[in-house]
Amino acid sequence: MAVLNDEQVMLRDMAREWADNESPVAAFRKLRAAAPAEGFDRDAWGAIGQMGWAGVVIPEEFGGSAFGYLSLGLVVEQLGRNLSASPLSSTAVAASAIVMGSSDKAKTDWLAKLAGGEAIATLAVDEGPNHDRNFTTTKVGNGKLTGTKPFVAEGDSADVFVVAAEDGLYLVARGEGVTVSHRSMADERSHAHVAFQDAPAEKLGGPELTAAVLDRAAAITCAEMLGMAESAFAQTNDYLKQRVQFGQVLSTFQALQHRMAKQFTELQLMRSAVEGALEAIDAGRSDVDQAVSLAKATAGETLRLVSREMVQLHGGVGMTDEYDAGLYLKRATVLEVMWGNSAWHRDRFARLNGY
Amino acid sequence: MATAAAELDHPFRQEARTWLEANFDPSLRGKDNAMSAVDGPTEETPEQKKWREAMGEKGWGVPTWPKELGGGGLDRTQARILQEEMARIGAWNPIGGMGVMMFGPTLLEYGNDAQKQQHIPGIVRGEVRWCQGYSEPGAGSDLASLQTFAEDKGDHYLVNGQKTWTSGGQWADKCFALVRTDKSQKHAGISFLLIDMDAEGVETRPIRLISGQSPFCETFFTNVKVPKENLVGREGQGWEIGTRLLQHERNSLSGGGGSAGRMNAGTTVPEIAKKYRGTDAEGRIADADLRTRIIKHEMDQRAFALTLRRAALEAKGNAGPSAATSIMKNVGARITQDRAELNIEIMGMQGLGWEGEGFTEAELAQTRSWLWGKAVSIYGGSTEIQNNVIAKRILGMLDHQ
Numbered sequence: 025m026a027v028l029n030d031e032q033v034m035l036r037d038m039a040r041e042w043a044d045n046e047s048p049v050a051a052f053r054k055l056r057a058a059a060p061a062e063g064f065d066r067d068a069w070g071a072i073g074q075m076g077w078a079g080v081v082i083p084e085e086f087g088g089s090a091f092g093y094l095s096l097g098l099v100v101e102q103l104g105r106n107l108s109a110s111p112l113s114s115t116a117v118a119a120s121a122i123v124m125g126s127s128d129k130a131k132t133d134w135l136a137k138l139a140g141g142e143a144i145a146t147l148a149v150d151e152g153p154n155h156d157r158n159f160t161t162t163k164v165g166n167g168k169l170t171g172t173k174p175f176v177a178e179g180d181s182a183d184v185f186v187v188a189a190e191d192g193l194y195l196v197a198r199g200e201g202v203t204v205s206h207r208s209m210a211d212e213r214s215h216a217h218v219a220f221q222d223a224p225a226e227k228l229g230g231p232e233l234t235a236a237v238l239d240r241a242a243a244i245t246c247a248e249m250l251g252m253a254e255s256a257f258a259q260t261n262d263y264l265k266q267r268v269q270f271g272q273v274l275s276t277f278q279a280l281q282h283r284m285a286k287q288f289t290e291l292q293l294m295r296s297a298v299e300g301a302l303e304a305i306d307a308g309r310s311d312v313d314q315a316v317s318l319a320k321a322t323a324g325e326t327l328r329l330v331s332r333e334m335v336q337l338h339g340g341v342g343m344t345d346e347y348d349a350g351l352y353l354k355r356a357t358v359l360e361v362m363w364g365n366s367a368w369h370r371d372r373f374a375r376l377n378g379y
Numbered sequence: 380m381a382t383a384a385a386e387l388d389h390p391f392r393q394e395a396r397t398w399l400e401a402n403f404d405p406s407l408r409g410k411d412n413a414m415s416a417v418d419g420p421t422e423e424t425p426e427q428k429k430w431r432e433a434m435g436e437k438g439w440g441v442p443t444w445p446k447e448l449g450g451g452g453l454d455r456t457q458a459r460i461l462q463e464e465m466a467r468i469g470a471w472n473p474i475g476g477m478g479v480m481m482f483g484p485t486l487l488e489y490g491n492d493a494q495k496q497q498h499i500p501g502i503v504r505g506e507v508r509w510c511q512g513y514s515e516p517g518a519g520s521d522l523a524s525l526q527t528f529a530e531d532k533g534d535h536y537l538v539n540g541q542k543t544w545t546s547g548g549q550w551a552d553k554c555f556a557l558v559r560t561d562k563s564q565k566h567a568g569i570s571f572l573l574i575d576m577d578a579e580g581v582e583t584r585p586i587r588l589i590s591g592q593s594p595f596c597e598t599f600f601t602n603v604k605v606p607k608e609n610l611v612g613r614e615g616q617g618w619e620i621g622t623r624l625l626q627h628e629r630n631s632l633s634g635g636g637g638s639a640g641r642m643n644a645g646t647t648v649p650e651i652a653k654k655y656r657g658t659d660a661e662g663r664i665a666d667a668d669l670r671t672r673i674i675k676h677e678m679d680q681r682a683f684a685l686t687l688r689r690a691a692l693e694a695k696g697n698a699g700p701s702a703a704t705s706i707m708k709n710v711g712a713r714i715t716q717d718r719a720e721l722n723i724e725i726m727g728m729q730g731l732g733w734e735g736e737g738f739t740e741a742e743l744a745q746t747r748s749w750l751w752g753k754a755v756s757i758y759g760g761s762t763e764i765q766n767n768v769i770a771k772r773i774l775g776m777l778d779h780q
């Protein structure tokens with residue numbers, strides 16, 4: 025565990041308590057059954073807005089608390105533990121693009137609203153099913169943006185999009201020239217196909233900004249993955265301690281003990297790598313890119329291991345929709361793809377190090 | 380795989396070829412269906428029905444089963460030739476399911492004549508669906524702790540209890556079940572009983588899976604009357620018969636039987652990678668890391684195919700499946716799951732569609748079969764249980780004392 029200051033400890037504990045009481049996995053199941061078009065619970069989002077979590081990386085002058093990425097990660101991790109469906113990550117990261125961007129107009133128009141949860145924002149970057157930040161055909165001319173982003177998380181509800189174009193990042197408000205259609209994916213969360221056709225766009229910055237924002241998006245995704253992995257692991261561990269076969273609880277079998285010990289070990293490495301990336305961002309270090317690739321590659325592998333084991337070690341019940349194992353597995357696999365899978369980040373890590 | 384010269388001009392080859400060409404409608408190529416599927420009876424087209432009936436009549440769906448019970452009565456060489464000839468024209472076997480893979484072979488070994496005559500022909504013709512009543516909520520890996528009780532009532536048993544994970548239970552006509560006839564002994568108190576699924580007191584409730592499908596059920600037996608003639612073998616012999624059946628199950632699940640064709644059907648992982656990820660200047664899969672892992676998987680698959688073949692050759696003369704089927708089942712499960720995960724990774728978000736717009740049918744099927752495939756290392760004895768079997772029965776390792 026990173027060394028946290030008092031504010032961070034408070035924030036983490038509060039987020040954990042809220043997620044456990046107000047947004048347990050049962051709440052996600054209810055949401056899934058109700059299937060609202062926006063893909064999340066309005067009341068829960070309202071509460072998140074009031075608690076100021078969307079403003080954790082927004083400066084105080086714009087209504088945020090400027091606690092930083094490690095703090096945001098702590099909150100997102102707690103939501104990840106319970107598979108809470110919320111546009112928090114996407115809104116916070118898109119807001120940070122505005123914060124780091126060069127447009128004062130964008131700052132005054134949007135940041136206060138985003139900090140308070142009154143508006144929802146998201147990133148629209150990739151143009152294919154796999155992350156490829158060097159492939160962008162989206163163009164801007166005369167302040168109008170045209171391009172297609174086939175998989176935009178929280179795109180169903182976003183009021184404003186931070187869009188990657190050939191020459192950097194732009195801000196596009198939902199409305200004129202923006203067509204959003206829902207895509208139903210395995211994690212049953214919000215993903216949308218978003219087409220921009222001559223949509224009015226405001227420039228935020230060039231390719232360096234795109235790179236910086238994408239690293240933040242990946243790092244925050246890792247925080248959600250960390251929470252999921254911790255929780256999936258704990259649930260499996262609990263299950264093995266109570267399921268009896270051959271007259272003994274399963275946790276007495278050494279073959280299973282070693283499997284759990286292995287996962288626990290990997291989880292420690294995952295936590296260090298994820299916190300390391302968030303701290304690197306907060307410290308403004310020059311090796312953020314490496315730290316993020318280390319985190320995302322490690323998080324992808326570890327969450328894959330833990331969610332796969334969750335299904336396997338629950339046996340037949342793990343295959344049923346009634347148990348939570350499948351929900352973790354499906355969300356895990358979507359997050360693994362987002363902002364570059366393990367292979368993509370291993371490759372980038374190698375390049376950055378000149379291997 | 381090389382075919383011996385003697386087999387190339389084996390007289391049976393011409394016979395098989397002529398019959399298949401006369402009876403297999405080429406429009407059915409790749410349109411596998413019906414009885415072999417776990418996800419329920421798919422609507423049979425008239426062409427598919429005709430093909431099933433023709434194969435059922437001929438007995439070639441179960442080529443090595445005895446002719447007097449409707450089977451093909453072929454020897455191993457002829458059966459292999461039949462398979463080759465079917466593959467050559469893209470024909471598939473319309474006769475399948477648990478009756479073919481597990482129950483039939485077991486009944487041929489342990490059933491009495493009346494039972495064989497009553498049950499085998501329906502399996503051979505693909506007319507009767509069987510389900511497996513083994514697992515219970517408290518008896519999964521530890522199957523012998525099952526509690527469903529069959530009380531002796533003179534001319535019949537009265538069955539009470541609950542089974543679970545009954546694959547295809549809601550569509551099955553009959554169930555081969557392990558029941559307790561004696562509460563005082565664990566293994567020796569178990570019997571092998573055949574139960575009509577439409578008998579009074581049998582109720583099924585489908586269970587929804589993580590893949591969204593509901594191909595299996597909880598099955599409840601409340602005062603179900605089962606005639607004594609439905610007992611296979613002796614009372615108390617159920618454990619022996621039931622585990623024999625599990626060997627047949629593992630054998631078929633390992634890719635040694637029915638699923639081999641399916642595993643290799645369709646496009647290969649490298650082909651999918653080239654299509655979705657593109658190639659470099661030399662025509663190779665563009666992503667080096669992915670390419671390495673795909674190669675590892677392809678080699679795994681080839682080594683597995685060679686091992687299956689070696690095992691089949693070495694088992695010639697041996698009777699039936701052995702403990703080595705545990706190895707095959709585990710490798711088969713691993714390869715199936717690796718393949719699905721690689722495909723998902725290759726397709727990225729496009730391989731994680733759930734339903735509706737924006738995904739092709741094949742992509743949506745990929746998502747579902749990836750999730751469904753998580754079961755192959757659980758059912759039919761989990762990977763962990765197979766490893767226990769390998770350690771104890773093959774390696775002679777002992778339990779913790």
Ligand SMILES: Cc1cc2nc3c(=O)[nH]c(=O)nc-3n(C[C@H](O)[C@H](O)[C@H](O)COP(=O)(O)OP(=O)(O)OC[C@H]3O[C@@H](n4cnc5c(N)ncnc54)[C@H](O)[C@@H]3O)c2cc1C
Nearest residue numbers: 336337339340511513514519520544545546754758761763
């Ligand atoms: C898709 C599917 C279809 C099925 N179809 C049928 C069917 O048609 N008919 C039927 O009767 N059953 C069926 N089953 C049930 C299947 O046989 C059981 O799920 C399986 O035997 C495991 O039992 P369990 O689910 O109770 O898991 P458990 O026995 O509770 O096992 C949980 C975990 O602990 C591990 N474990 C258990 N004991 C040990 C040990 N001694 N050492 C090490 N690890 C151990 C297991 O491997 C597993 O990972 C099906 C299951 C699935 C998933």
